[in-house]
Amino acid sequence: MTLNGIPITSSELANLWMAYQEKTMIMRILEHFIEHAENDERQLLQTHYDGASTTIEIIKEIFKQEGAVIPLGFTEEDIHKGAPKLFDYLFNIMYLHMMTKVEMSLYSLFCGMSYRKDINDLFIHLTAESEVINRDTTQFLLEKGVLVRPAYVSMPKEVHFVQDTNYRSGFNLLQEQRSLNTIEVSLIHHAIETNLVGMQLMIGFAQVASNEDVQDYLVKGMKLSRKIEMDLGEFLRQSFIEPPATHAGKATASKIAPFSDKLMLYNTSLLTTFGLGSNALGGAFSLLNDLPAKMALLAAEIFRFAHQGGKIMIQNGWMEEPPQVEDRTELTK
Secondary structure (H helix, E strand, C coil): CCECCECCCHHHHHHHHHHHHHHHHHHHHHHHHHHCCCHHHHHHHHHHHHHHHHHHHHHHHHHHHHCCCCCCCCCHHHECCCCCCCECCCHHHHHHHHHHHHHHHHHHHHHHCCCCHHHHHHHHHHHHHHHHHHHHHHHHHHHHCCCCCCCCCCCCCCCCCCCCHHHHCCCCCCCCCCCCCHHHHHHHHHHHHHHHHHHHHHHHHHHHCCCHHHHHHHHHHHHHHHHHHHHHHHHHHHCCCCCCCCCCCCECCCCCCCECHHHHHHHHHHHHHHHHHHHHHHHHHCCCCHHHHHHHHHHHHHHHHHHHHHHHHHHCCCCCCCCCCCCHHHHCC
8 A cells, every 4th residue: 555646666665775774784783882881872872773763663664555575684683682892982972973974975865866755754854863963973072072173274364266277286296285175174084084983893893703704804994994094194194184083982802793794794885885975075076186086096995895795795695685676578588
C-alpha cells in the first residue's frame, strides 16, 4: 500500500536503503560507546542513538507499506557487548563529530534526490538532526580543549581582483609561492581534521580485526590517512600555519573486538567514500594548481584503497546487495 497511491522511486528506494545501512551501523558503534561513556559524554551519544533508532523504525514502516523486504543492515551480531573500551576518553564524541559531517553531506544529497513528500521530509529532518548533533559535539570538544579551530587571519579591508595568472601557480623553484587563501585553508583544515579521527579509528579497528586480510587492509588505511595528513599539512606549513592536531581520542591497547569485521570494514568504506568526495570538493575550489593536483593523486590512492575494501567484503560475503533494477534481458529470454 503506497502513500496516496504514489510509489517510491528507484532513487528514493536507494536512499532509504543506504540510510538504513548507515543508521544500523552507527547504532552498533554507539552501543559500545555508551557502555563505556563518562557522564558528560552520555547525553550526546544517547540523543543520537535514540534518533537513529527512530529513523530505523520509520524506514521499516515505509518498506512494509511498499511491500519491500527489510534490509539486514547491522544487527546485534555485529556488536560484542562487554568488550573492553577500544578508544580513550573523548574519542567517542570526536567520532560522532566526524560522522555527523558525513551524515550532513549524505542526507542533504538525499533531500535533492527525493520527490515524495514524506521521504523528502524525512531527509530534511535527518539533515537538521545531524546539523544539531554536529553543533553540539563541536561545542563540547571546544570546551574540552581538544578540537583545534582553523587559523585566524586579518580581516580584509578592501576588495581585490586577481591581476596575475601566477596566482594559480603552485610550487615553482624560480618564484615564491603565494600564501594560501582562506578557502584553501578551510578545505585543507577540514580534510586533516577528519583524517586524524579516521586514522585513530582504523588503528583501533586494526588491533582487534580477526580476519588477516581485514587487518592488513586497515593497516594500509592507517598509513594512507597519515600520508594525507602529512601531504596536505605541508601546504599549511608553507604559509606558516600549523596543521590541526589533538592529544585526545587515541585507541587503547585492547585486542578484543567490540565489533564484527564486517561492520569495521563497512565503516571504513563509508569514510573512504566521504574522503573521495571531500578531495573532489577541495580540488574544485582551490585556485592553486598544485593543490588540486595533489588532491587528485591522493584521490587515486583513496579510490584504489576503497576498491580493495570492496573486494574483501565480497569475498567474505559481507556486502549486502542494494535493490536492483529489473533485468529486462533475463526477463525476456
